[in-house]
Amino acid sequence: MSFAQKLLSWYAENGRDLPWRNTKDPYIIWLSEIILQQTRVEQGMPYFYRFVEAFPTVEAFSRAEEEEVLRLWQGLGYYSRARNMHKAAKMVMELYGGEFPAAYDKVIKLSGVGEYTASAIASFSAGEKRAVLDGNVFRVLSRYLAIDVPINTTHGKKVFSEVAEEMMSAEQPGLYNQAIMDFGATVCKPRGPLCSSCIFRYECAALQQGVVSELPKKIKGKASRNRYFNYFIIENENGILMSQRPEGDVWANLFEFPLIETEQLLTQEELVETDAFKQHFGPSEVHQIGKTVKHVLSHQNIFANFYRIIKPVDLEQKKANWCYYNSENLDKLAKHKLIFTFIDKYMLN
DNA sequence: GAATCGTGGGT
DNA sequence: TACCCAAGATT
Incomplete structure (x- = not known):
């Protein structure tokens, strides 16, 4: 039996039953695929149900406010996915008359x-022969064939793209794509792969050569940088003061408390002496809430301190992107994890 | 074409 | 603990 045939046979027996696999509707498949980008199935699952319920059709999605989309996405990370999804839904209305496409050449044009x-949607939904190339596929193929070309380079992607195309099943491209990803996720895992009971244990080149744990090969990226965020909780009769994050930085467009970023981790005494603090808050009473929180992102470590400003001086017109929200409206804002975790811990009644 | 974009789970 | 990495895309 060929590699593809064995994989399909394995999948028929061992494939996971996931909700987005019970349909060929390209819209539903698209929803699941965007949510699952760089995201584990267990983490994305509740969001999938949430989005299907909120937006049963692409037309409903296209009519939503971006604010609502981001709020539904809150907590999933990589928030540009949500903004691109909203754009894509509008594009489907404009370009394709509201009918979500399944063809590779059409879906590839959509934002995000x-x-x-595009390969996933085209193969799952329309049976188009397009080999998916995700983290699972890189890992399974690099091991099965013992290919040590780094996968996170342009050259590596080209090499694996060609290999993936050669290895895939021509008869059942959709099932094959799901099979190789499921196999990578549950058997040929990054660490602790189940080689001793693997269906490919007598053929796998990496296993014969004893290099399974060294593959796939990857070029190391830059180290994370540290950033120091000082947040200020300021409340008056209008509600709580919130700030919207700028484009071009982490958490673009999401809401948070007014922020002063510093070059070092400052004590409260040092912070109130900074020009930025005096400029925004003048001489006002401050006290810290909780301890320094370390929040780890993919490319930066954020150390956050939270301070309550007790007797706010007049803050009107301090910053254009600062605005007061009552508790009802605060709940509607899309906030990043650092903020909604803080709110849940310290500001819920 | 390298850097960036979140969060959570596993070892 | 520190590191890896997950159904990647964009700039």
Whole structure:
């Protein structure tokens, strides 16, 4: 039996039953694929149900406010996915008359849809022969064939793209794509792969050569940088003061408390002496809430301190992106994890 | 084409 | 603990 045939046979027996696999509706498949980008199935699952319920059709999605989309996405991370999804839904209305496309050449034009996602939708929904290339596929193929070309380079992607195309099943491209990803996720895992009971244990080149744990090969990225965020909780009769994050930085467009970023981790005494603090808050009574929180992102470590400003001086017109929200409206804002975790811990009644 | 974009789970 | 990495895309 060929690699593809064995994989399909394995999948028929061992494939997971996931909600987005019970349909060929490209819209539903698209929803699941965007949510699952760089995201584990267990983490994305509740969001999938949430989005299907909120937006049963692409037309409903296209009519939503971006604010609502981001609020539904809150907590999932990589928030540009949500903004691109909203754009894509509008594009489907404009370009394709509201009918969500399944063809690779059409879906690839949508915002947030790259080669992987277009291949997934086209193969799952329309049976188009397009090999998906995700983290699972890189890992399974690099081991099965013992290919040590780094996967996170342009050259590596080209090499694996060609290999993936050769290895895939021509008869059942959709099932094959799901099979190889499921196999990578549950058997040929990054660490602790189940080699001793693997269906490919007598053929896998990496296993024969004893290099399973060294593959796939990857070039190391830059180290994370540290950033120091000082947040200020300021409340008056209008509600709580919130600030919207700028484009071009982490958490673009999401809401948070007014922020002063510093070059070092400052004590409260040092902070109140900074020009930025005096400029925004003048001489006002401050006290810290909780301890320094370390929040780890993919490319930076954020150390956050939270301070309550007790007797706010007049803050009107201090910053254009600062605005007061009552508790009802605060709840509607899309906030990043650092903020909604703080609110849940310290500000809920 | 390298850097960036979140959060959570596993080892 | 520190590191890896997950159904990637964009700039």
